[in-house]
Amino acid sequence: MFALRETAVSLTFFVLSYCLLSALVAVGWRSLKVLRVTQQSTAALLFTLRILPLAASVIITFAFVVPSFQLLEPRSIDEGLGTMPLVFGICALALITWGCYRVIGAHTKASRVVARWLEGATPLDADPQSVVFRSSGEAPPLTLVGVRRPRVLVSESTVAVLTRDELQIALRHEHAHMHTRDNLTKLVFRFCPFPGMATLESAWSYAAELAADDAAVLNLDDAINLAAALVKLSRLLPVEAAPFCTVGFVTGSVGARVARLLAWDEAGKAQPTRLRSWHLIPLALVTLSCVFITYGHALALTHEATEWLVR
Amino acid sequence: MTKPFSIFGSDTRPQLGPFEQQLLQKLWSQGSATVRELLADGKIHQAYTTVMTTVDRLYKKGLLDRVPEGRAFRYTPRHTHEELQRVTAVESIRQLLGSADASSLPLSYLVEALSTHDAQLLDELQLLVERKRRELQNQETNNPANKDRE
Numbered sequence: 001m002f003a004l005r006e007t008a009v010s011l012t013f014f015v016l017s018y019c020l021l022s023a024l025v026a027v028g029w030r031s032l033k034v035l036r037v038t039q040q041s042t043a044a045l046l047f048t049l050r051i052l053p054l055a056a057s058v059i060i061t062f063a064f065v066v067p068s069f070q071l072l073e074p075r076s077i078d079e080g081l082g083t084m085p086l087v088f089g090i091c092a093l094a095l096i097t098w099g100c101y102r103v104i105g106a107h108t109k110a111s112r113v114v115a116r117w118l119e120g121a122t123p124l125d126a127d128p129q130s131v132v133f134r135s136s137g138e139a140p141p142l143t144l145v146g147v148r149r150p151r152v153l154v155s156e157s158t159v160a161v162l163t164r165d166e167l168q169i170a171l172r173h174e175h176a177h178m179h180t181r182d183n184l185t186k187l188v189f190r191f192c193p194f195p196g197m198a199t200l201e202s203a204w205s206y207a208a209e210l211a212a213d214d215a216a217v218l219n220l221d222d223a224i225n226l227a228a229a230l231v232k233l234s235r236l237l238p239v240e241a242a243p244f245c246t247v248g249f250v251t252g253s254v255g256a257r258v259a260r261l262l263a264w265d266e267a268g269k270a271q272p273t274r275l276r277s278w279h280l281i282p283l284a285l286v287t288l289s290c291v292f293i294t295y296g297h298a299l300a301l302t303h304e305a306t307e308w309l310v311r
Numbered sequence: 312m313t314k315p316f317s318i319f320g321s322d323t324r325p326q327l328g329p330f331e332q333q334l335l336q337k338l339w340s341q342g343s344a345t346v347r348e349l350l351a352d353g354k355i356h357q358a359y360t361t362v363m364t365t366v367d368r369l370y371k372k373g374l375l376d377r378v379p380e381g382r383a384f385r386y387t388p389r390h391t392h393e394e395l396q397r398v399t400a401v402e403s404i405r406q407l408l409g410s411a412d413a414s415s416l417p418l419s420y421l422v423e424a425l426s427t428h429d430a431q432l433l434d435e436l437q438l439l440v441e442r443k444r445r446e447l448q449n450q451e452t453n454n455p456a457n458k459d460r461e
Contacts, residue, residue, distance in 0.1 A: 183417035
């Protein structure tokens with residue numbers, strides 16, 4: 001019974017903190033717009049915010065709830081499970097199951113489509129290690145597929161309509177997505193469902209596209225070539241248009257991206273700040289110090305809350 | 312049948328271009344029409360091929376049905392205006408309740424949902440790109456030292 005109670009209480013804390021933090025993020029993420037940082041940093045910040053509720057809930061559960069229960073709950077007491085922990089525990093299990101289902105579902109669905117696109121695909125160049133494939137079948141113009149082993153799929157029509165320079169810069173854009181593991185990020189998002197997060201995910205998606213544009217472009221010539229590739233490929237209708245290529249698009253993004261690329265020179269002059277991971281080190285140190293100093297007190301408080309829940 | 316709401320993005324607004332919406336409205340009012348009939352009253356000022364491409368795109372989005380008529384096609388809206396509004400509302404609620412199913416599949420496209428852009432916008436963008444390219448070429452011709460530096 002002790003272990004069961006501990007599990008139920010831990011899951012209760014997990015689900016409550018997850019929902020509370022998710023609601024806060026869903027409401028407050030737009031305040032990030034005031035920051036003037038690079039698109040790469042924007043994408044990273046949005047990703048951090050999106051997974052913050054899950055990460056923080058897991059940390060709260062394993063760093064505070066489980067130890068407080070283990071250390072402060074007398075094992076001899078024959079206490080019942082309690083309605084609240086039971087109900088919230090079931091909710092937490094349902095949430096975790098739903099998250100897993102969404103991840104597996106998305107992965108399976110994508111794998112099925114990609115397998116079809118890869119039928120008869122050949123490497124674009126002679127390199128045996130090549131990750132760029134020319135799809136002979138009906139695939140979207142240019143797509144990065146796969147999570148563990150990402151590959152870039154280029155359709156026949158893309159090769160036909162783009163010049164060599166345009167194709168190269170477009171491939172650099174996809175390689176930038178590959179480098180930042182954006183497909184994996186999308187799967188992670190699937191694991192943390194919460195109402196109202198779709199707009200944050202769309203914002204991340206758009207920032208990730210702009211960040212990949214920035215990573216691919218080195219000079220104005222590249223920017224013009226990428227803009228030309230965007231316009232040309234926009235004329236090609238993706239065959240899998242219905243479920244996969246049409247959702248998650250921010251209206252006018254191709255126009256906005258082309259305009260941004262054509263203004264590349266001006267944009268380069270006023271480079272916004274790029275946030276580095278070491279910028280977070282002072283914050284992390286302060287947080288860790290606070291936790292270290294107040295840990296005993298925090299455990300006692302957590303246990304009090306646990307008692308209140310079980311009662 | 313193609314789900315009509317697949318044309319809507321994560322934003323709750325319909326993701327149809329203005330010209331697509333105009334053609335759809337016209338087809339709703341006429342019931343059915345060929346491309347030539349759509350152009351007949353002179354209210355649409357686009358080229359025949361532009362209209363043809365756009366109605367073909369609407370057909371591929373699952374919003375129109377078509378039957379061959381001579382050497383052309385006769386297009387009929389697959390859904391009424393009310394039906395389309397209803398699925399838009401359902402989609403909005405779906406968006407509110409969670410992430411759209413397809414948007415977060417582990418796939419990245421260089422251009423997503425390209426069909427939401429009508430031909431006119433793409434033509435304008437193409438012109439902008441060409442103008443910028445010409446400007447750059449002129450600059451390089453006038454000042455070859457810049458290119459050498461690069």
